[in-house]
């Protein structure tokens with residue numbers, strides 16, 4: 001069996017196109033977006049929506065398989081691999097901006113994971129319509145982040161009207177504002193809210209509900225001021241007697257005493273963790289390239305061919321950073337390749353996220369350290385990338401939680417045995 005490391009041509013072409021977007025649209029306004037948190041980059045949103053539609057995308061960053069030309073041999077699936085490359089490149093431009101790329105995001109991932117075929121058809125079609133549209137996922141609550149079983153949001157069926165009545169408090173919802181607030185320039189988005197329909201059943205009673213933008217009883221109560229990714233909105237959302245149609249519960253309303261449904265939904269997020277890892281590695285690459293460029297301007301070229309003991313300490317540090325970056329990227333590639341080929345990848349997915357979280361935090365920090373004032377000054381973007389990097393280690397499972405997932409997978413323990 002041969003191992004092919006060369007990226008397919010369509011992927012390289014797409015990478016080049018995205019690099020142009022990253023350089024011309026993102027980098028030139030990165031600082032402005034960082035300093036004006038909660039402003040909305042409409043030009044970018046509209047440009048990306050139009051570009052993705054014209055390329056036959058699903059109106060968002062979702063795995064898309066190109067149809068083979070007539071008579072051509074069927075190629076192996078590369079949807080998630082392509083997505084990882086796209087995301088890495090956009091995050092190299094600006095990871096906060098990348099998070100404002102229109103599309104279904106985690107909201108659509110939840111519909112994909114837990115929805116019936118009819119629900120998928122109904123709720124996912126809108127991302128490819130004329131206006132850019134967003135969706136978000138609301139899992140985290142005050143007191144329930146890593147431990148999702150502690151969620152207190154409740155959904156009760158009103159049998160008279162056949163509607164679910166949802167009450168709860170959700171925090172740290174990425175793109176929550178653009179998904180729920182009805183902006184003129186955006187299509188009708190939605191948030192997916194996780195709530196219990198039977199608290200006595202624990203995780204087995206948890207369900208996801210599609211809550212349409214503008215639903216009465218739902219309010220954005222706060223937009224977070226953050227350390228990094230400041231172009232991305234992060235919302236707190238309260239739901240007070242919010243009514244949603246019966247059919248907006250994703251999957252089955254029957255509570256069985258097993259967590260298969262919930263686990264199935266969570267397992268599909270195994271596909272998204274390597275993508276978060278890819279975004280962190282885009283930031284790390286930006287920092288490393290900037291470091292090398294500034295060193296070069298100061299007469300320091302990395303002498304790759306020399307034995308290690310003959311290198312200066314800065315050269316050794318840069319080479320070590322390159323090793324970290326490349327090895328983390330290989331882990332991402334393996335995890336997305338497994339997702340493309342429908343192989344269970346919980347282990348590789350969490351490993352890639354843990355590794356990328358560490359690597360992007362270390363590389364950006366080291367780059368600031370080596371460059372000193374140039375790294376610390378707001379004149380350059382390096383200090384921003386240093387702030388942007390940390391989130392890779394927090395959302396979609398913190399570093400500690402993903403380490404637990406890895407340990408469980410390797411040792412064969414269940415969630416309740418190893419917590």
Ligand SMILES: Cc1cc2nc3c(=O)[nH]c(=O)nc-3n(C[C@H](O)[C@H](O)[C@H](O)COP(=O)(O)OP(=O)(O)OC[C@H]3O[C@@H](n4cnc5c(N)ncnc54)[C@H](O)[C@@H]3O)c2cc1C
Nearest residue numbers: 137138139140144145146172173174395396398400401419
């Ligand atoms: C910018 C941003 C965007 C986000 N976007 C979303 C979103 O779109 N949707 C959403 O639902 N959530 C989102 N989140 C929430 C995010 O997923 C949670 O913050 C994260 O899961 C951690 O949960 P927590 O904040 O409650 O921390 P906690 O669970 O309270 O954890 C605090 C610390 O304790 C550690 N810890 C917890 N349990 C264990 C354990 N068993 N063993 C070892 N260490 C442990 C954690 O690793 C962490 O270091 C976002 C968060 C941020 C900051």
